[in-house]
Amino acid sequence: MASITKTTAQHIVDCLGGRENIDQMTHCATRLRFQLVDQSKVDQAALDADPKVLGVVPQGSTGMQVVMGGSVANYYQDILNLPEMAGFGDAEKKSGGKDYGGVRGKYSAVDYCFEVLSDTFRPILWALLGASLIITLLVLFDTFGIQDFRAEEQPPTFQFMHAMWRSVFYFLPIMVGATAARKLGANEWVGAAIPAALLTPEFLALGEQGDKVMVFGLPMIINGYAGQVFPPLIAAVGLFWVEKGLKKIIPESVQMVFVPFISLLVMIPATAFLLGPFGIGVGNGISTLLDTVNNFSPFILSILVPLLYPFLVPLGLHWPLNAIMIQNISTLGYDFIQGPMGTWNFACFGLVTGVMILSIKEKNKAMRQVSLGGMLAGLLGGISEPSLYGVLLRFKKTYFRLIPGCLVGGILAGMFKIKAYAFVFTSLLTIPAMDPIPGYAISIGAAFLTSMLLVLFFDYRSKEEKAEVLASLAAENGAAEAPVVEEAAPAPKPALVSGAVTTIGAPLAGRVVPLSEVPDPIFAGAKLGKGVAIEPTGDTVYAPADATVLTVQKSGHAVGLRLDNGVELLVHVGLDTVQMNAEGFEVHVERRQHVAKGDKLISFNTDLIRERGYNPITPVVVTNTAKFADVVATTGGTVAEQGDIITVSAQD
Incomplete structure (x- = not known):
């Protein structure tokens, strides 16, 4: 070896x-x-x-x-x-x-900046998505003449409903300050407290936006920080360096008291006097540049945005544009990026809808489930990642079906000069947030249909990929149609001998889904072995049988077992959860330890995993699949610990 x-x-x-x-x-x-x-x-x-x-x-x-x-x-x-x-x-x-x-x-400085932006906004997406749908509801009331969305004076009921979505955007700097500080390695609550100071009644009482007041004998320009994203981002970078310097000179025994005290004492004034105005200037500068391009030719910008997004999203480079959309709403009162961006989303959703239709015709259950999930997440939530990682990045021809839809949608969006008056996720539910509504509906509909029809007429796979899939499906269907001879179940055996069949229980409770639905190409492609994935409802991984621990990560996110019957099993809690550096995980075993069925292996905090922006879906794979005649996964529905999920057949 x-x-x-x-x-x-x-x-x-x-x-x-x-x-x-x-x-x-x-x-x-x-x-x-x-x-x-x-x-x-x-x-x-x-x-x-x-x-x-x-x-x-x-x-x-x-x-x-x-x-x-x-x-x-x-x-x-x-x-x-x-x-x-x-x-x-x-x-x-x-x-x-x-x-x-x-x-x-x-x-790379640029690469790391995008990484920080991605991990800063990902945990906030839940709140942003919820707020965007409340906005959409209020816009629908406006559309049907019930209440003017933009009226300065609102009846108490609608005033309260506006507070429900505005809370997310008004206090967005606090959320960004926390997640950015955590990403950079600084204290997240101190990171949240810095922008929070600039949203207090005391700070707002100092003067109107643009006023100059004397603080500490120095001139301070009053700015409005509600809804801003760049000031808390820059403040979080400053906080990281301040904390790092303080920890070098302050004894460890009193760091908990004096590091946050001095950090706040330094960073709040630094943000109010320098970093905050600079951050607002950066955001306004980028927004002004894009606005200039838009004013010069909305048509060109509307074509460029949807053509760039299919390449930006897989790399996480779209997050700066999300920040600019929010900045545009705050400064201009509208945004000109979301409308064209929606056409890329709907081209993507049209593509996976075409994939779903073909999968139904081919009786390809695995691909049908993946594409259906991507389609529903997209059309109802405006989320493209399930489609992107489940379909688009797995097959060679998908981008040749996607780009024409983006182009057609972008051209139409440019013709209608679409604007958004609120930050929303571009789904079917948020169409009323765009203006003009008919123009936006036509552009996203054209993008959707173009990509869907291209898939239906020309497929989404190369000839080799399609032939391989059809051959596999034919073999499966042939096996399913073969006559079944009922035999008495073999007596349980301690090891897999020639021809023996055994079942493997679930190491954790949750909803069992096909491995192909895991948004990771290695697991989804069964590169590590066949198996299933579990969306956990529990918080503990148990030994599914008597086994020896082959490996267990210090981070607690994965454990490898060799069952006493010879099956080698990997249980991987979440995707990219190694980045959490063991936070939220507790390991109960060590390498080479022999464990009994039901012994506790790993405990984990599912809520914390989601809060940190990671997917808790847990692949359970037979890593020595090649040694067996067959490894069959049982999916669908929920399963308790030890419920059967995998059947392994030994070679004759």
């Missing part, structure tokens, strides 16, 4: 461009995670061709995940032991390097 992993380790480093191209390296339960100097130097084809490499997933402009499966720790150690990597681990520790753990990393 050692010689194999050493050879593969050398091959991985060579394909990544050598030691000089590797800036940071870590690993989780199944993946080597690299941050690179130049991603273009990677020979991804050679990595994919290596039989020991289960998959390669680029991330951003500098990240690269190399999926190795359960033996990832061995490959990680052998990479560190290579002659050219001498001292790499020590240098990483001295530098305080960690996987997106703060500003200390040496990542």
Whole structure:
């Protein structure tokens, strides 16, 4: 094993461009995670061709995940032991390097900025989505002549309903301050308190927006910070450096008292005098630039936005535009990006609707479930990620069906000069938030139909992909139609001998879904083995049978088992939850420990996982699938701990 992993380790480093191209390296339960100097130097084809490499997933402009499966720790150690990597681990520790753990990393500045923006806004999406639907409800009342949405004086009932959505946007700086500080590695509650000070009645009583008042003997320009996103973002960066400096000079025993005290004493005035006005200037500058382009030619901007979004969203580069949309609403009273952006969304939803129709015709149950989920999440919630990761990024031809829909929708959106008067998620429910409503409905309808019809007429797969899927479905249907001979169930056996069949119970409670629905190409493609995924309703992972712990991550997000019957099982709690650095997880076992069925392995906080912006869906896969004649997953419905979810058949 050692010689194999050493050879593969050398091959991985060579394909990544050598030691000089590797800036940071870590690993989780199944993946080597690299941050690179130049991603273009990677020979991804050679990595994919290596039989020991289960998959390669680029991330951003500098990240690269190399999926190795359960033996990832061995490959990680052998990479560190290579002659050219001498001292790499020590240098990483001295530098305080960690996987997106703060500003200390040496990542591409632009790439890291987008990463911070992504992780700042993702946890707030729930509140933004809820508020956007309340706005839509009020706009519908306006559309039907019940109450003017923009009237300055509102009846008490509608005034209260406006407070329900305005709370999210008015106090958005506090939310952004908290999530940005947490992402950067500073205290999130101090990060929230800084912008909160600028929203208090005492601060607002100092003067009207634009007034100059003397504070501490210095002139301070009064600004309105409600709904702003750039000032709290910049303040969070300042807080990180202030806290870092204070922790170096203040004894650890009293840091809890004096670090937040001095941080607030420094950062609130710094934000009010300097960082806040600068942040408002940055947001207004970007908004003005885009507004200038829009004023010059709304038609050009309306075409560019939907054509860029299919490439921005997979990389997380769309978050700055979301911030500008909110900024536009705050400063201009309307936004000109959301309308054209909606046409990309509906082209995407049209594509997955076409995929769903084809899947129904082909009796492709797995793809039907994935596309149906993506379609409903999109049309009702305006969320494109399930469609993007479940369908678009998995098949070669999808973008050739998507882009024409974006183009047609963008052209029509440009002709109608669509504006949004509130920040909403572009779904069917939020159509009334756009103006003109008929023009927006026509543009998104055209985008939807164009991509859907292209899929129906020309498919969404290459010829090879389609042939492979149809052959697989034919084999499954043939097996399903074969006569079934009922036999007495075999007596339970302690190990899988030739021809034996055994079932594996669920290691945690929840709703069982096909592995193909996991929004991660490695798990969804069964690169790590066949199995199921569980959307957890419980908070504990239990041993599904007597087993030996092969590996357990210190972060607590994954555990690998070798059951006494020879089946090797990986339970991976959530996606990318390694980034949580063990927060919300508790490990109850250790490597090489033998556990009995029902023993507690890992405890986790599902709410905290969601709050941090991660998906808690838990893949449960048989990592040594190739050793067995068949591995069949049982999906649909909910399951309690130990309920049967996987059937494994030994080879004859």
